[in-house]
Amino acid sequence: MDTTQTEMIKQFLLLFEKEEIKISSNYWHSSGLYFNDICFVVCLELKNPNKDKPFDQVLKSAKNDLYELLKRMDYLVSDVGLMRPIACILKKESLGERFKEVVLWGADQEWHRGAFTVYVEPDEIQSENEHIIAGMSWRIFDLLVGNVLEINPNEYQPATNWDYLQKIDHLVKQNEKDDATKYAQDILTEIQGTMDLEEQQMTIDAVLEAWRNKKLQMIDDRIRGN
Amino acid sequence: MAESQKEQSNPIARIKKMELNNFKGFVGSHEVNVDADLVLLTGSNGYGKSSFLEALQLLLTRWHPYKKKSDTMITVGKDSSFISINNQEGKDSFSLSLERGKEKIIPSNSYPPYLLQSNLEQKQTSDLEARICCFFQDRVQYLFDEFSTGRTLRDIFEPVPEYWKTFDTKLLEIANQVDNYINTYTYKMAVLPSSQDKIIYDYKEFSKYLRLLKIELDKKWPEIPETIMKEEELAFLAVEILQIDNKPLHVNSSNLIETFEQTIIKEVERCRNRAKINNQEIDKNIDLYEKVQKKIIETEKSLTKISNDFPTLDKDVHSFDATENGQPDLLAVFHSLAHNSKRWSCIQIDSKENSRFQRILEELAAVSEEEARKCATTLAVWLTPRREAFEQKQELEQKKQNLENELKKLEKSKKFGELSKLKEDLEKTFNLLKKSWEKERERLQLERKRDTYVRAVEELNIIKKSLDILKDAFEKMSRPNEPLRKDIEKIINLVLGRFSLVEGILPVTLDCVDENVNEEKSRRYVIKAKNGRAVNQLSTGQRTQMAVSFLVGQNHAISQLLPHRIIILDDVSTSYDLANLTREAILWRQLAYGEDKEHPYLKRQIFISSHHEDMTNKLLDLLAPPAGSSMRYLRFTDWSPEKGPTIEQMKILPTEKTDGVAMERLIRRLKERKWSTN
Numbered sequence: 001m002d003t004t005q006t007e008m009i010k011q012f013l014l015l016f017e018k019e020e021i022k023i024s025s026n027y028w029h030s031s032g033l034y035f036n037d038i039c040f041v042v043c044l045e046l047k048n049p050n051k052d053k054p055f056d057q058v059l060k061s062a063k064n065d066l067y068e069l070l071k072r073m074d075y076l077v078s079d080v081g082l083m084r085p086i087a088c089i090l091k092k093e094s095l096g097e098r099f100k101e102v103v104l105w106g107a108d109q110e111w112h113r114g115a116f117t118v119y120v121e122p123d124e125i126q127s128e129n130e131h132i133i134a135g136m137s138w139r140i141f142d143l144l145v146g147n148v149l150e151i152n153p154n155e156y157q158p159a160t161n162w163d164y165l166q167k168i169d170h171l172v173k174q175n176e177k178d179d180a181t182k183y184a185q186d187i188l189t190e191i192q193g194t195m196d197l198e199e200q201q202m203t204i205d206a207v208l209e210a211w212r213n214k215k216l217q218m219i220d221d222r223i224r225g226n
Numbered sequence: 227m228a229e230s231q232k233e234q235s236n237p238i239a240r241i242k243k244m245e246l247n248n249f250k251g252f253v254g255s256h257e258v259n260v261d262a263d264l265v266l267l268t269g270s271n272g273y274g275k276s277s278f279l280e281a282l283q284l285l286l287t288r289w290h291p292y293k294k295k296s297d298t299m300i301t302v303g304k305d306s307s308f309i310s311i312n313n314q315e316g317k318d319s320f321s322l323s324l325e326r327g328k329e330k331i332i333p334s335n336s337y338p339p340y341l342l343q344s345n346l347e348q349k350q351t352s353d354l355e356a357r358i359c360c361f362f363q364d365r366v367q368y369l370f371d372e373f374s375t376g377r378t379l380r381d382i383f384e385p386v387p388e389y390w391k392t393f394d395t396k397l398l399e400i401a402n403q404v405d406n407y408i409n410t411y412t413y414k415m416a417v418l419p420s421s422q423d424k425i426i427y428d429y430k431e432f433s434k435y436l437r438l439l440k441i442e443l444d445k446k447w448p449e450i451p452e453t454i455m456k457e458e459e460l461a462f463l464a465v466e467i468l469q470i471d472n473k474p475l476h477v478n479s480s481n482l483i484e485t486f487e488q489t490i491i492k493e494v495e496r497c498r499n500r501a502k503i504n505n506q507e508i509d510k511n512i513d514l515y516e517k518v519q520k521k522i523i524e525t526e527k528s529l530t531k532i533s534n535d536f537p538t539l540d541k542d543v544h545s546f547d548a549t550e551n552g553q554p555d556l557l558a559v560f561h562s563l564a565h566n567s568k569r570w571s572c573i574q575i576d577s578k579e580n581s582r583f584q585r586i587l588e589e590l591a592a593v594s595e596e597e598a599r600k601c602a603t604t605l606a607v608w609l610t611p612r613r614e615a616f617e618q619k620q621e622l623e624q625k626k627q628n629l630e631n632e633l634k635k636l637e638k639s640k641k642f643g644e645l646s647k648l649k650e651d652l653e654k655t656f657n658l659l660k661k662s663w664e665k666e667r668e669r670l671q672l673e674r675k676r677d678t679y680v681r682a683v684e685e686l687n688i689i690k691k692s693l694d695i696l697k698d699a700f701e702k703m704s705r706p707n708e709p710l711r712k713d714i715e716k717i718i719n720l721v722l723g724r725f726s727l728v729e730g731i732l733p734v735t736l737d738c739v740d741e742n743v744n745e746e747k748s749r750r751y752v753i754k755a756k757n758g759r760a761v762n763q764l765s766t767g768q769r770t771q772m773a774v775s776f777l778v779g780q781n782h783a784i785s786q787l788l789p790h791r792i793i794i795l796d797d798v799s800t801s802y803d804l805a806n807l808t809r810e811a812i813l814w815r816q817l818a819y820g821e822d823k824e825h826p827y828l829k830r831q832i833f834i835s836s837h838h839e840d841m842t843n844k845l846l847d848l849l850a851p852p853a854g855s856s857m858r859y860l861r862f863t864d865w866s867p868e869k870g871p872t873i874e875q876m877k878i879l880p881t882e883k884t885d886g887v888a889m890e891r892l893i894r895r896l897k898e899r900k901w902s903t904n
Contacts, residue, residue, distance in 0.1 A: 076892070145820065
């Protein structure tokens with residue numbers, strides 16, 4: 001991760017921890033703020049709802065409130081000259097058993113009109129990435145930096161002709177030591193013989209055909225009494 | 227792989243400029259500045275955005291979707307086409323030309339290397355290179371391994387070496403051949419039932435007809451035995467018969483049975499020829515013979531009846547005849563007297579003669595006409611049926627005579643038919659007998675060789691087992707690399723996890739499937755949603771998200787092997803709803819603007835096209851570059867057949883500076899809490 005960006009994120013975290021910056025509304029309060037060149041991530045928790053009010057109404061009001069809050073964030077960020085997508089992460093635990101309804105807000109285009117994006121995430125998912133900033137959840141890291149997995153080509157070196165020969169030979173030897181195993185090893189020996197000849201290499205089909213012909217001829221001779 | 231890695235030591239990270247000349251709708255020469263981290267192409271449909279990206283795809287991957295019709299990419303009415311790109315340093319240029327009528331694409335000397343150097347040069351049809359970096363909305367499904375017609379990601383990391391590729395199919399082919407041998411020899415070594423009973427039965431049938439022939443012959447054949455148990459006994463009989471025919475053959479003569487058969491047939495033919503009248507009427511005459519025979523019997527019956535009715539007919543019918551010819555019989559006399567005696571008695575004769583006639587006249591006068599009539603009637607009642615019967619008898623006797631003459635003629639053709647039938651029966655039964663003996667001989671021969679076949683089958687089974695051992699070993703050796711599969715599955719789920727998807731999609735699973743494509747085994751990954759749905763069962767939007775995730779996932783997965791770091795996305799936003807647009811934009815920002823000093827090869831130059839005005843405006847906001855990054859905006863405003871597309875080329879500047887002032891301002895505003903809703 002680029003140091004400047006890491007510093008940018010750290011700076012925000014520090015300010016947040018010192019409570020110098022904090023976001024709060026009637027229904028939501030922030031549990032984290034993150035910012036870099038990629039996006040602006042706002043982590044929110046639902047405030048303890050008023051028990052006298054039906055939860056349906058709480059959720060409805062909280063949804064409206066969230067829209068207002070995030071639109072203001074969007075305005076604020078662009079107003080200072082920083083054009084960034086706004087991503088909001090709602091703490092799943094704060095939403096109780098009805099978190100699934102809130103998950104659907106993210107897909108409600110009529111509501112957010114593409115002005116921001118909303119994820120509902122549990123607290124416990126921590127990034128496996130070693131470059132993670134302490135305490136940052138998997139999703140936050142994925143949004144700000146991107147959890148990129150690459151396959152190290154050195155770990156998956158393709159097998160060569162010889163690798164195949166040796167490994168097949170090894171597997172063949174694990175069989176019972178009978179005539180069939182001996183024949184299988186004979187074939188591998190024939191293959192090895194042609195693989196030694198680099199320039200005039202027979203195809204594997206030709207090697208197998210030659211071996212087959214030799215064996216069938218032997219049987220045929222026996223039947224004819226030769 | 228080593229050569230590939232060497233080639234990829236300096237992959238193309240940034241394209242600065244692109245030139246298109248008579249490529250598809252790009253009539254004439256067009257130079258486009260694309261020197262930015264992210265290039266956004268917008269404009270109405272048909273203005274050339276996709277053609278621009280296709281040219282880029284062709285230059286980077288040498289793949290195009292027109293198969294053998296590369297002519298399709300040359301501007302209508304032009305003979306050739308030329309496209310080129312300049313990379314980051316501005317000194318290396320990659321270009322290629324297309325010529326009408328020639329399938330081959332002519333690249334310049336320097337060219338982006340192939341991902342799979344050795345394989346792909348032989349397999350120009352491989353679309354892997356394109357699938358790993360280019361998204362085209364109208365070819366979404368081809369982004370998946372399972373619909374690919376060429377190489378797959380597994381061919382990069384776990385390819386079966388070219389030399390070994392046909393090993394298992396050849397083993398299978400040989401195993402099938404060995405199976406055929408085993409089946410043949412198993413049949414031969416089987417204990418076959420004896421044909422002795424059949425031989426006895428067949429000989430009985432044959433001998434029956436042989437005896438019939440013997441009756442017809444004018445030479446003396448030996449006694450035909452009732453039963454024969456051994457082939458030698460038939461040989462002895464044949465020798466005896468042939469000796470009579472002056473053909474001295476020995477029981478062991480190779481042509482004994484053949485000669486015997488020929489002789490029998492010759493003999494029956496000889497008999498038949500004797501009875502021959504008219505070959506063509508044989509069948510007809512045989513029928514006629516029977517009919518004539520029937521008629522004779524019927525005639526004889528009628529004659530017998532007459533004879534029974536009138537035992538003395540011949541005497542009776544002539545009893546009252548006149549003794550001399552020309553004289554009337556008695557019945558005529560009676561009739562004549564009954565009609566004329568009175569008239570005659572009154573006849574006046576000359577006086578001189580009177581005395582002579584007096585006596586006659588008196589006699590005639592004495593005749594009673596009435597009595598004469600009664601006598602005539604009485605005699606007629608007795609005589610008429612006898613005369614009729616006599617007449618009928620004469621007719622019947624004549625008819626019988628005629629029929630008997632006819633029968634004599636026909637008797638000869640009936641014989642012909644009978645002998646023809648005998649010939650057929652002899653041939654048929656002798657053939658059956660020969661076959662039964664042949665089968666028995668084969669059985670005895672097989673019995674003698676049985677042990678040899680048993681040993682051959684044992685040997686073949688060992689060969690087959692050895693082939694199975696090799697096939698099992700090869701199968702184990704070629705099994706999918708499970709950690710690799712898991713890694714790629716994880717990567718795809720990681721990218722897909724960013725999007726807003728309905729339940730039942732995540733996590734997707736990746737199965738390894740081996741299929742034969744174009745007569746070659748293809749090792750593929752097949753994606754399935756969590757609920758088991760296959761790619762083609764998903765909605766268009768879901769499929770697009772899946773395709774983009776697969777593309778980005780694969781592209782990142784093989785970052786260190788890529789010959790370039792360019793990602794092309796044609797109309798990728800069309801299938802997205804607004805909920806995913808922001809998420810998608812974050813992904814493209816990471817690829818284009820993200821900086822990771824430890825993994826610089828993870829950065830990409832992104833080309834995105836969009837034809838939807840609202841979507842484009844939204845994307846412009848979402849993709850606006852941060853300080854230090856760059857974006858170019860190519861607005862395709864028009865297209866004409868004479869000049870091709872009109873492109874407004876713009877550089878989108880970051881709204882912030884690198885001095886951090888904007889950032890400080892944001893922090894200040896946040897601290898001031900001027901944003902608060904409560």
